[in-house]
Amino acid sequence: MTVAILGGTGIYNLPGIEVEEKRVSNTYGDAVIYEGQGDYSDVVFLTRHGADHTTPPHKVNYRANIQALKDAGVTRIMATYAVGAITSGYPVLELAILRDFLDFTSGREFTFFSEIERGIGHIEMSKPYCEVMSEKAIELGPKHGIGVHDGATYVATNGPRFESPAEIKMYQMLGGDVVGMTGCPEVYLAAELGMSFAAVALPINLAAGLEENITIATGNIDEVRETMVRLMLDVLRETSDEDCTPPVLL
Ligand code: HPA
16 A cells, blocks of 8 residues: 655655655656655655745646656545635635535646547546545544644636636635645546545635735744644555545546
8 A cells, every 4th residue: 555645835845754756757747756764665745846846836747746656556645735715614724625626727738538548538526535534634633733624615726826806706606615726637637547535725825805915824834734744644544545435437
């Protein structure tokens, strides 16, 4: 069993865990993965924007990254997303567990089923995020001393710009709770390759129009990010492949 942490903005390493960097190539391009050592030899880490955050959301090679995790033997992924909070149930610097998404991205390579060799595939998205890992994350919140809020619908925008107030109002009317730039196509690419995927979002600001100007939280943000990763590592430890059923291809 190999599991993965897929880190977003601010998550550039695994706290206190020694890793070995591996540069890999696949049909879709290059990726960098970090293999855990010692007690963490079953954990792979990938930081989506690069260790020095040089890749913007619309330039991330999502397919190369997800294929690299698959090739490393990964069966289950926990991903993090920095987001803006649209609805009040998802406070800044507390964790939001994603359960659904609205995909407003465009111009990205968004499927492994564009090459005919793979055949025709339609991945089911009734439950995009693994229920078992999501519920474990909620259960473990108090142990890690952090608020964990269930049931968030993630709005994926193209970025790199932030939204306008009218766009946020629209997303809210459509049922969006948090907004970010990288959640799609990642979640369904992982599903297309048969991996279970759960996601924890960290609101770092109120979305556009909810305050005069967007203000990114500072304060104890590094501490919160570290807690988030530790919680996710615990989730992966305390669940198993047998517990989790990835979405199926129809
Ligand atoms: N919008 C989009 N992406 C984001 C935001 C936001 O307000 N905050 C962090 N990532």
